Amino acid sequence: MSLPRFLSVAPCVSSLVLALGLAACSAKPDSGPVVVSAIGEAPALADAAKGPLDPAARVLLDATAQGLVRFDASGQIEPGIAERWSVIDNGTSYIFRLREGEWPDGRTVTAAEVVKLLRHQLASTSRNVLAPFLTAIDEIVEMTPEVIEIRLKRPRPDLLKLFAQPELAVFRIAPPGGSGPYRIVAQRGDVVRLRPAFDPSRAADDDSAEPPADATVKLIGERAAKAIARFEAQLSTAVLGGSFTDWPIVLETRIAPINRRFDPAAGLFGMAITRREGVLSDPANRAAIARSIDRAGFTSAISPEWASTTQLLPDQLDSAAAPALAAWTQPLAPGEPTPRARIDAWRAANPGDIHLKVALPAGPGATILYGYVAGALLSLGIVPERVAADAPADLRLIDEVAPYDSARWYVARACQPCSGAALLAIEAARDADSPRLRSQQIAAADAALASDVAFIPLARPLRWSLVSIQLKAWTANPRAWHPLNHLRSDTN
Template identity: 55%
Template sequence: MFGRATAAALLITTASCGRRADVGPVVVSVIGGAPQLPGRSRARLGEPERLLIDSLAEGLVRLDASGQVEAGVAERWIVTDEGRSYIFRLRDAHWPDGAPVRAAQVVALLRREISARSGNRLAPYLTAVSSIVEMTPEVIEVELARPRPDLLKLFAQPELALVRDRPRPPGGAGPFRQRAERGGGLLLAPALDPDRDPEEPGPAPEDDVLLRGERAASAILRFVERQSDLVTGGTIADWPLLRAANPAPINVKLDPAAGLFGLAVVRRDGFLADAANRGAIAMAFDRGDLVASVSSDWAARETVLPEQLDSAAPPANPGWSTVLPEQRQTAARARVSAWRLANGATPTLRLALPGGAGGTSLWARLARDLYGIGVRPVRVAADSTDADLRLVDEVAPYDSARWYLSEACASCSDAAHEAIEAARLADTLDARARASATADRLLTDDVAFIPLARPFRWSLVALRLRQWQPNARAWHPLNRLRADTN
């Protein structure tokens, strides 16, 4: 929690347009710890690490300001063999020590990251990659055992950025180089082409970025006092702090984030042993009230898949969704009452939720709805191993039904798990689409995941950042903020 002095400062801040003169480096606060390049393990990178690695390094491709794929270390590519072969030609890129990037180095780094032993969170979605080989010093080929049209979106994620540990300094061929530590942050300057004409003007101070990782309260306060240009990485957990600070509406930006926001069933015993009982819990929540209490731009959801994506069928609707919203609490209460009579006890459910003011607000509404049907809720920490239901709040790295189904399947039925695995191993796109549709129906009928809404992601954006764009990936690269120069 933030201190009383910080809370008071947030509450008495006068709203303003946040207009800062377009001079000096762009000052960015990302919510989280101090940013640093990750080591060998990229199992779970926080937003500060993801932004830093995307700035100092890049993969074969990367994401632009709109969340779409653009060139990275590869300047162009072609797809052949019905989507089973990707051939990349590298641009004239250089490592931080000035050495040229070569295909053999890229091959070694990519092989390391997609290995199942790497711990990279994207590795489970790259099992179709059968080989990565050097064709020439400037060309590599990625061969797939199964066609994957979504491969580029995965390769564009910061988790697959190419970072060389040695020789020093560590880093990659990204758009920035780290210059110094300043004022509790990292000063990043545009990477210079070592072959550029020395007569050409270099980057201006306004092209630099001062990157900080800090608590939400500090980041918001810094912004409303006009000492920064961007606060990014905001989630539901910190939204009440932003509302208390009352910044000008023109500076508050929400991303139409694609992904999962709901409760995964992690224990299937007691009251949750029966799918009909799990359905009663899903039916109890007033999603309309939940999202309206936060923002009119937040969308509720009742299905695991947000849309058809690459499935052979539209999103599967849960059986409980046929009950009229005004009758759902009554129907759920009847189910709980029957279980209580049969078992002689009131069901208790432990909910693992994030901390912070936003987590408490979320808890208040979920607990209210559970009490309303006769269930006793208990709040536990987000990382608690003693939970029955756990909040999943994840932005999708790419638009595939398999990602949604795999992430939602914390403890789903054997049949649903087998269908998800069949989608992974499918030899054709049609077979994959059919298996995904089957998995969606089985997981939905099993009520292994309780959808609530889409992920909630917010930023505070100064008017000088004319390139900032809301997007489905909720991703805002630091070289795509102020001007189209990097």
């Protein structure tokens, strides 16, 4: 048996492949625990509130600490801590009835504690990445020991999708843990063993029954190259959390096409103009850079099926107008200067070399992207420099799946920074008292961002998984989210 070809891309995984080689020779039986590799590191739950989470941390948090609601296999809303809910007062009041549940120490989940934990997550000092999109919440109150109400300043029809995100899972810091659907039974480094949480609604004679072997999950947080090697050796049943950065590694393996799955992910993938100084202070120069990037060449270099885009919004969504198209997306008009001529004219008035820092994540896919961005900059006489994703930069990649289906999320995330007109429209959309006014302000913000060239769209997020055929319930969805309890059976 020959070694996988992707060792030329990721030689650091060779020892794992050698160790797992014999296992690759036989098919994994359709029984026993589900073994899932999630790309990233699985931290202690106590660290979950300290900032943005990588895919592995999100999977672990969602598995052990559900929110009021959660996503099912198809990305639709299903009950979480709340068994049912209703929306009243013209969409400004959400009432949730909690179902019977337990914390890991056996204590009953109560409305009072859920209210306290949710208030903490949404406090002004919270580092929760979703907090800026929940400013419509006026208060969260306990109505009875089993019922809570979320009162809004203005209607938010997309509220449930936000509360289904792992970042709004309800969990305790001390002792750490949530109400399920799984419990951590053992954790060693980035390997976590999970079993279904105790269900208080079970019959008394079932209370001591152990979950069947195929109901348990072994979750491993690890680098993409190692996760891919494990799957190719048939020692895992799924890899979750894949993005464009590591897809080229999959292409160098012998993993069958039937096991390679893509999500129709909705979100942003492009370069934000993060520093408006020097050559980037002029919208015409920013447009010249946007026009020069061969986005179609880049996406086809990653995957022939990955389509490029030149617009910020994927669809009209809740905007009052169709997605705005920037002037740079149109062919040059007669007499209009070329991108190089535009930059040369600016350089003539501002002598000296032009250097721009480009912030990208690690991984071979990001290296391919840098090649196309750097090539565009060099063609304009600009010297590029690649820096880490979180380093100070002039251009920074945004690669995010939208947490809910509002155009306001797109315009708000693309403003990093943006013009005063765009910012005012984004804020006005946030504070709008009616859906009509909100949609009008979103359209204004979209048009202002296109005119300002604050964001350079390239594509939509590329999200992939590797899935064993035994996980028949895996379902592609726009959220690119696959709960552990909905992998083997959609009735778990």
